[in-house]
Amino acid sequence: MRKNRQSPLRGIDGCRRAVWHLTLFPEIKGWDVLLLFNDLRNGLMNMLRNKKFFLLPATLFCLLNLLTLAQAETPVDHLHLLLKEALSHNLEIASLEEKTRALQLEAPSAGSLSDPRITLALVNLPTDSFSFRQENMTQKQLGIAQGLPWFGVLSLKEKNAELRARQQEELTRAKRLSVARDLKLAWYDLALVQEKLKSNEQIHKLVRQLLVVSETRYAAGKGLQQDVLFAQVQLSELQNDKISLGIERNSLQDRIGNLLDRDDLYRGTAPAYTLDDQLSLNQESLVAQSLERNPSVVSQKLAIIIAKNKVKLAEKAYMPNMDLRLAYGQRDSSDTMPRSDFVSAGITFTVPLWQSRRQDSQLGGSKRRVRSARYTLESLEKSLPHRVDGLVTVINESFKNYRLYSKGIEMQAEQLARASLAAYSVGSVEFLTMLNAEIKQEKVKLAAKRYLYKIYKKNAELEELVGQPVSIGREV
Template identity: 35%
Template structure:
């Protein structure tokens, strides 16, 4: 009677291997990614850097501050009397530098492009952080599922050992079956210890990425679904608009061109205009003397132009060519990168569906058949337990392919510039915490739009 009960329980276990129901305290990936973006000090620091560069663009486009000067001119050293000589005067002056037309605009544009480049770099760093958090989260989900299946296998083998021990006592089972079951339990225990350590390590990694003040347990959602497959061309079109590295390289090209224009204007003189007023004392006889007003302009002469300005222009032209080559190289490489990752995701999805549709049901059928034969003495204990474990291993492999598909999707999101809800608003200078904001490129945690 006991053996029949155990066999029935085993059949039910084999035929109902499904993802676990949700647990209280589960945290969604979108919530964790948003927390990481809000807490990460490096992301926040980069936002301040971008804001500083934006402010610097206004500074670069403004006129230099005028200079005010005061002085005593032409004072005789014999007496130091201010009324002795007619040219002695007390002077106050104002000097204003007037940059060559176009220089201020180019300088402001250069600072603005540097800010945009830094902002694209901030976006790249944020997307890399998003990928790291998502990668650790999906790995933690897979380890959690592995632990759950390990526990179910352990319970199953324990019941079979108990049943085999009863049959061995009644003379209907050999001792080898009991010893084999105990060996399987030892192997499962060793696997559980390794999985527990890996789970703890992944929790620590997630807490580190989120920069939490204290360690908190992380419980991943159990009901993860397959990502929606999209053609590579769709990902490429999105990447051409949103890939952060492509944006950085594009801004570097624009910045190099502005820097070249500035270098070409370097030989054009900035003019210093000076207006001075000189006040003279009355002469020793009491006669009034007129005051002086002076207006002058000065500018540099490019005497060493061939060794200074021309060399600077040549350097900036080389920088522009290098920036163009880097941009073109990555622009041509990007579609192939996306195509490779999209192929990995599609393969993982296909294999996951194949396992769920074919291999997992077949493994369950084989296990059930061996259980039925074992009850009447038609199969060995070893064959039966190996079939039961094979069924659960097939289920675990199916989940492994689901994890691989989700990891590939997150990588595609990084390449295409896609974000989780609320993240896009935190990738700009002066961004406020706004969890309610969402990026239309991603409506759900497992949609790589």
């Protein structure tokens, strides 16, 4: 008989081994964490079954350590979580999804026959006696009729209904991409505002320190009063900028909360971002992807197919529709003569008598719709490559600017700030020159961040055009 596997962590010895393992091997990760967590859970269940409650504290300690390790193993992608929330809670997207499901459910009905018609009738009943036996042609009749369109009409109608459902899917996907773009733009703007607040705080801290120095030098007769006043004015301007940035931050948080469709206010913060060392966007590949996956392009291609099917339907409208009828008439026999029952059958055709005003007009309009759909698709296919090229160009040029600032100008500004501070300490440069050099260093860092988030924002617009994610960097 197969033996059941026993948990290696039973009782206090198992918990001691777990603590020993976590202490000596803190780098435990991945499946090791999951397996050890599973063993601890089994051990905890064994303790509860055996009523060894005095062992629970040690086991719970091990579980908490493992949970901490498991959480540390998976970095949180804040933007991904917000996108997931926005796309699942947005009411406009939910409305479009329900409309898509409705069209999908309604599609089979477009290809089905109309309901048959049942006829119940009294035929040739004499009004003098209302007797069913008096006249030979008096009968009680039961009939059924079924309308039949021309061959192929129903299948074309069902195909068009299915294509309209697919069109609605693309409209829903376009809305999802639009919401994702708006959320990303607001998110990256929020991240940039937080960088500005951080820079403002750094400059504020620096100016306060320099203000103390200038006041000390002025009190000792070695500095100028204008240095003190300039530092105070600079602090006031920084405080004003901080207030404005706080208002902008709250506005962006409200915009994000609106996109998330939350009842409560969103007051989260965005993490810092970085870029890969090499940014390589294949323009030809992105253009090809946009022409293949862009929701507007896909929807318009479906519109052309629908329009062509309508042309076929308009051509079939010249052919007659049929109406089949079958009836059974029951007669009552008289006292002197038996009477047999009747069976009747018939078929009715439509005649395109008003062809010039009806069928011809429908066919001409359907052909025009095909041309219109083709022109719209051609316009999209011509404009998309230019839009993609424009975004890729902005991203590539902004990346060059970002690299120039982050790898070159930042270092130069730092060297300038150090040299100015050293020169000021020995009286070689004025206070204003030294302070401007320090502020310049922070502004250069902020300029690099502006290019960084400009790249991310343009990439968000590019993803909407391409119809899928385009990876360029990551959260720090």
